[in-house]
Amino acid sequence: MTENIEIHPLSPFLPPNAKMLMLGSFPPPKHRWKMNFYYPNFQNDMWRIYGLVFFDNKDYFLNEDKTAFDQPKIEQFLQEKGIAVCSDPL
Template identity: 65%
Template sequence: MTQPELLPETHPLPAFAPENARLLMLGSFPPGRHRWKMDFYYPNLNNDMWRIMGLCFFNERDYFLTPQKNGYEEDKIRQFLQEKGIAISDTAKQVIRLKENASDKHLQIVQTMDIAALLERLPHCHAIVTTGQKASDTLLSILPGIPAAPAVGGFVEFLWQTRKMRFYRMPSSSRAYPKPLVEKAGVYLGMFNEIGL
């Protein structure tokens, strides 16, 4: 019996790119639609990105959850990102899922995002953060000038065109990454403070 052919999947979301953005956050690729609780980035309820943001900015892990805690308040998230000047995209535009889950290690990247074109749209952006190993590796392969990947929680400086930039590498917000939520949030908080957000 032959294996079914695995078909490429194209990224379903446009980049969230407010013109005032000072920080560009990059993940790898969204989970399958069946895991979504909203039509936006980090839509899986088992991913802790919006709990990290809630802790960092409001000292409340469930700040962005619905009152029933069974989904996210997408409008609240979008407004918050707009006000803070945070853009979000992913590093992969098209992937093949080698397994039916959201794990980065089972993603085969077919086509990468045009991060340089996205940065052109964000004239005030001077910091990029990747939220996992796959995103970090992909960014290094597509954006020239970055000397090397920083340690998790750290950053390296680089020049993009004439713009002095920082590349931060943060712990994955996936629960598969073995670090307690409060510790992850502490690492992210350090970055947000350094950037001045």
């Protein structure tokens, strides 16, 4: 019997001031990624929902040409709010 072992491609994002941990699962296949971070698929609405909830703007975390997410902006926001992100398989 051959077992396929999938290795999670992302390290946990753990700001030193973290007060909350957001757990997810494995990301989509790499060819669908728009950034090298959690919830990287542009069709996934996680960062749009965060934009709506915190900034009343679903496009808040998009790059200037609205073709991908702005990873540095997301990371800065998570650090400021004390939100850690990790996948439950880790």
